[in-house]
Amino acid sequence: xxxxxxxxxxxxxxxxxxxxxxxxxxxxxxxxxxxxxxxxxxxxxxxxxxxxxxxxxxxxxxxxxxxxxxxxxxxxxxxxxxxxxxxxxxxxxxxxxxxxxxxxxxxxxxxxxxxxxxxxxxxxxxxxxxxxxxxxxxxxxxxxxxxxxxxxxxxxxxxxxxxxxxxxxxxxxxxxxxxxxxxxxxxxxxxxxxxxxxxxxxxxxxxxxxxxxxxxxxxxxxxxxxxxxxxxxxxxxxxxxxxxxxxxxxxxxxxxxxxxxxxxxxxxxxxxxxxxxxxxxxxxxxxxxxxxx
Amino acid sequence: xxxxxxxxxxxxxxxxxxxxxxxxxxxxxxxxxxxxxxxxxxxxxxxxxxxxxxxxxxxxxxxxxxxxxxxxxxxxxxxxxxxxxxxxxxxxxxxxxxxxxxxxxxxxxxxxxxxxxxxxxxxxxxxxxxxxxxxxxxxxxxxxxxxxxxxxxxxxxxxxxxxxxxxxxxxxxxxxxxxxxxxxxxxxxxxxxxxxxxxxxxxxxxxxxxxxxxxxxxxxxxxxxxxxxxxxxxxxxxxxxxxxxxxxxxxxxxxxxxxxxxxxxxx
Numbered sequence: 001x002x003x004x005x006x007x008x009x010x011x012x013x014x015x016x017x018x019x020x021x022x023x024x025x026x027x028x029x030x031x032x033x034x035x036x037x038x039x040x041x042x043x044x045x046x047x048x049x050x051x052x053x054x055x056x057x058x059x060x061x062x063x064x065x066x067x068x069x070x071x072x073x074x075x076x077x078x079x080x081x082x083x084x085x086x087x088x089x090x091x092x093x094x095x096x097x098x099x100x101x102x103x104x105x106x107x108x109x110x111x112x113x114x115x116x117x118x119x120x121x122x123x124x125x126x127x128x129x130x131x132x133x134x135x136x137x138x139x140x141x142x143x144x145x146x147x148x149x150x151x152x153x154x155x156x157x158x159x160x161x162x163x164x165x166x167x168x169x170x171x172x173x174x175x176x177x178x179x180x181x182x183x184x185x186x187x188x189x190x191x192x193x194x195x196x197x198x199x200x201x202x203x204x205x206x207x208x209x210x211x212x213x214x215x216x217x218x219x220x221x222x223x224x225x226x227x228x229x230x231x232x233x234x235x236x237x238x239x240x241x242x243x244x245x246x247x248x249x250x251x252x253x254x255x256x257x258x259x260x261x262x263x264x265x266x267x268x269x270x271x272x273x274x275x276x277x278x279x280x281x282x283x284x285x286x287x288x289x290x291x292x293x
Numbered sequence: 294x295x296x297x298x299x300x301x302x303x304x305x306x307x308x309x310x311x312x313x314x315x316x317x318x319x320x321x322x323x324x325x326x327x328x329x330x331x332x333x334x335x336x337x338x339x340x341x342x343x344x345x346x347x348x349x350x351x352x353x354x355x356x357x358x359x360x361x362x363x364x365x366x367x368x369x370x371x372x373x374x375x376x377x378x379x380x381x382x383x384x385x386x387x388x389x390x391x392x393x394x395x396x397x398x399x400x401x402x403x404x405x406x407x408x409x410x411x412x413x414x415x416x417x418x419x420x421x422x423x424x425x426x427x428x429x430x431x432x433x434x435x436x437x438x439x440x441x442x443x444x445x446x447x448x449x450x451x452x453x454x455x456x457x458x459x460x461x462x463x464x465x466x467x468x469x470x471x472x473x474x475x476x477x478x479x480x481x482x483x484x485x486x487x488x489x490x491x492x493x494x495x496x497x498x499x500x501x502x503x504x505x506x507x508x509x510x511x512x513x514x515x516x517x518x519x520x521x522x523x524x525x526x527x528x529x530x531x532x533x534x535x536x537x538x539x540x541x542x543x544x545x546x547x548x549x550x551x552x553x554x555x556x557x558x559x560x
Contacts, residue, residue, distance in 0.1 A: 021448040022320030026428025028453035028543040029396070029435060038508065040501060042516040045439065045446055052450065053551055061501060061516055065493040067486040072479060084482040091483055095490075125486055129493060131518060167554070276555040 041133045043114060047162030051113075054166050055146025056135045059107040063131040064099030066092030070124050075248040081218065082184040082251060088126040089119075089182045089255075096130045097157055097178065104155040109134035110147070111156035113165055115178055117239075117257065123247055130178070132157070149174055149264065152231075158259040160237060168236070172265025177230035180257035181223030183215040187250050208252065212242060215254035223256050232260030307421040308400055313441030317399065320445060321426040325393045329419040330386030336374045336412045344368045344465045347495065350488055363469025365492045367499060368530070372461045375414055376503075379405070379459040382416040383436070390434045395422030397431075400440035401457045403536055418457075438515065438538055447540065455511050455539040462499025466492040466529040489529070496520065496533035504535060511539040
């Protein structure tokens with residue numbers, strides 16, 4: 001990390017004069033051509049302003065799609081993991097990320113923020129769509145970028161919001177890649193006798209509980225290896241999905257994904273916090289209907 | 294359509310919240326009226342289905358019979374119906390605002406739906422027309438989804454609003470033997486299903502590129518993409534709708550102070 005971002009020091013933010021901004025709005029509408037532009041972003045305005053505070057701006061909305069086939073009979077009730085589903089998932093995710101990185105490079109961006117991940121697993125296909133905003137450094141008057149971190153010339157992909165990215169990067173950390181671990185596992189059948197015997201009892205379905213644990217172990221191990229492969233030392237904001245498949249109820253799906261990160265500064269810098277205590281309590285409103293009796 | 298006239302306002306009305314109203318007044322934006330633009334229309338039934346192949350796919354099943362190889366294309370008629378519906382509603386809201394002598398419309402909200410069935414479309418835009426005190430009216434009033442302090446932040450960043458914008462692109466994937474082979478698991482695991490991938494890409498890039506075409510060096514911010522997938526007659530329709538704000542950079546972004554991290558003790 002070459003000091004592109006300064007720690008959040010809690011500097012007083014001077015609110016702009018609203019009257020002056022209104023005047024600028026009036027003047028701006030009669031201004032000639034835009035001095036810069038052509039950017040596209042699905043970030044909120046607050047997020048764009050936050051990015052500006054660390055020297056980044058949105059460049060383009062980028063997306064990637066991976067659609068991969070799954071062989072016939074992959075979901076037939078058996079034992080152990082549905083390995084076809086796992087390999088299709090990872091190939092679809094890799095395809096989608098590769099397309100997104102291409103878009104990011106075309107936009108001359110250093111990475112993609114706010115990546116939204118849509119996963120659709122069905123009998124014969126796995127479709128993964130990733131959408132986010134590529135961000136690039138703002139240049140100062142001398143033409144050099146204000147945000148100077150560009151880890152190994154490899155654009156980062158992250159599902160963190162701009163707020164989270166600002167806090168992370170000013171603390172000395174840097175996002176590297178969106179990584180996932182996944183497991184689709186068959187819950188073993190209960191014997192007929194066990195099923196009949198349990199039908200009148202409140203008992204744990206240990207076959208499902210154990211399968212869920214096994215699926216979690218497998219997925220988390222994959223996640224660990226993907227974090228390491230991406231060059232990261234950790235993962236933040238992990239999202240976990242565990243559920244039976246809607247088209248194969250005997251299969252448990254476990255997905256964990258998040259942003260692999262690495263500390264590029266010498267040490268972690270904790271931002272100075274200011275405590276805020278709002279005094280605007282909830283007002284008890286009078287309800288006219290209460291008089292109806 | 295002859296009834297697009299704004300009522301003569303005696304007192305102003307507005308859709309602004311109290312904080313937005315207070316901020317607009319402080320910025321010298323005087324609300325003059327709540328303006329609206331409607332369009333309800335019929336979509337020609339053939340528009341839902343008429344598409345021409347953009348990308349053809351080879352026969353993949355390697356079987357002796359001649360098969361339909363499948364293709365991906367755009368349903369332009371359907372998309373242009375919606376684009377024209379939004380364009381007409383926008384023209385009408387701008388006319389109402391212009392009649393009130395407004396310079397722009399803040400807090401524009403867009404509502405779109407099918408009022409009867411999928412062959413009908415309804416677009417409803419509403420917002421608060423404002424006059425910028427001390428400035429003269431632009432040729433066409435500007436429009437923005439923002440109001441109050443959010444609008445102030447936009448201007449502080451060196452940007453001014455141009456227009457709210459809507460675009461839509463529907464891609465259709467006609468299943469032929471390519472999809473029957475790759476999409477039904479007969480090929481094994483790990484093969485890319487190109488037609489579906491292309492249809493998804495076509496829908497998204499079509500909507501984004503439609504906006505970029507008319508942007509004219511303006512930037513597109515606050516993009517909301519919504520994607521809907523449906524199946525009809527062995528074809529998959531993927532529709533990508535885009536709502537956003539076109540903004541123009543009129544000066545460099547002022548240096549913004551480092552934000553103050555806070556912990557809320559109230560919750």
